[in-house]
Amino acid sequence: MLIDIVGAGAVGLLYTSRFIRAGIHVRLWTRTEKQADILRTEGLVVTERDGSVTKIRPIEAYPFQAADHIIQDSGKQIEVLGLFVKQTHLTNPFIERLGALPRATDSLFVCFQNGIGHIERLESVIAGEQLVKAVTTEAATRVAANHILHAGSGMTWLGQDVRNCERLQNNIKVVNNLLNQAGFQANLSNNIxxxxxxxxxxxxxxxxxxxxxxxxxxxxxxxxxxxxxxxxxxxxxxxxxxxxxxxxxxxxxxxxxxxxxxxxxxxxxxxxxxxxxxxxxxxxxxxxxxxxxxxxxxxxxxxxxxxxxxxxxxxxxxxx
The missing domain is CATH 1.10.1040.10 (N-(1-d-carboxylethyl)-l-norvaline Dehydrogenase; domain 2)
Incomplete structure (x- = not known):
């Protein structure tokens, strides 16, 4: 399965690193062409709490501004998208561009935002049954464009308001399994x-x-x-x-x-x-x-x- 990750801050890069190390195909979308270029050419560096350092490459990274064209040209529509941008980046133009991306009919958008209010805004361009709420207590700090410190391990929970589509519910279970495969402690929640x-x-x-x-x-x-x-x-x-x-x-x-x-x-x-x-x-x-x-x-x-x-x-x- 292809996982698209939008947002190359600390937590987005942490999940990217774990997925890639688990052999899962990740397409990473950054805010700037500069960061995408650094990640592609230099790889991603992760420093763990014990001081051990891992360099991960290659990284398939692109600027989000070019996402619609790149996805269209690749022929690989969005199946699962992890949204790791901060609430401050969820501007109306960003949300409109996100909603216009080529995606499969049973695609899922997994939203890792702090705070509340973002799901209602995203529902203006993405069907509610395709939006998955995520909560994580993983902690990371970005010290450079391609270097993060994994400050603390935690839990990740996934949940959804709409449960009337068996196919989408099965997809959420697949995402949860992929998270566990990547080394995260992940669970499904009925009380997200x-x-x-x-x-x-x-x-x-x-x-x-x-x-x-x-x-x-x-x-x-x-x-x-x-x-x-x-x-x-x-x-x-x-x-x-x-x-x-x-x-x-x-x-x-x-x-x-x-x-x-x-x-x-x-x-x-x-x-x-x-x-x-x-x-x-x-x-x-x-x-x-x-x-x-x-x-x-x-x-x-x-x-x-x-x-x-x-x-x-x-x-x-x-x-x-």
Missing amino acids: DNMIYHKLLINAVINPITAILRVPNGELLLTERRIRLMREVYEEVTSIYREAGIPVADDAWDNVLLVCRSTAHNTSSMLADVLQDRSTEIDSITGELLRKADAYALNVPVQRALYQFIQALDPMNPLL
Whole structure:
């Protein structure tokens, strides 16, 4: 099976590397021609947590802007596409181009985005039954165009809202098997939305605070004041969840602390964006939570303050 991967950031490159090492055909789509050229000519370098280094080549990489022509000329339509771009890259032109790509009638688009709201936008160009929601706790950092650090192993879950097509459900099982074949711990989930909201809760607590304080995840636990701030954010998010009928696990707070400890040296994706003067995913995380809070007339002042702080750090914010 051919797997198309759109997005050559840290996590996209991690999945690319594992698939190729497992003998699975990958066609990788990058944001720039420059990165595609580097990957094709120099290969992909992966440094594991134990310091071991693997170079993977050849890499079949192309700029996404040329995807429609390349796919058409190759005669190899999309069967399974892993979407690894950030929410900030899901612009209307990008979504329209994605939806126009030549694809098989039973193709699947597996969406690995943080936050919420993207599936509804993608449904404007891709049938809902072809969209698969994915949640992963794999951690990676990109240190160069073709070099990543695998910062931590985790789980990957796949799920779908629509379950009335046996053929598509069988395809999801095939994708899940390919993930396991590639060395990932992958499972199918009947409650993927609960997992998405669980991850959203963790991201909503950790990401904005690390981005403002400019510290790795573990340093949030160094002082009582930081832990109190985390707890205030946590309480506001869970109040929104309760009002919206979204389940909150009994050990949800303990899981937030556990993530901080297990990823102590990691730079959150939001902090990485701030340090690189890039737009962050604050709209799809805290912004979406604020929209839910407004719908229920909930007062969540800490959420609103975090949102405004991160927005103020955005060099592309037209209001600045």
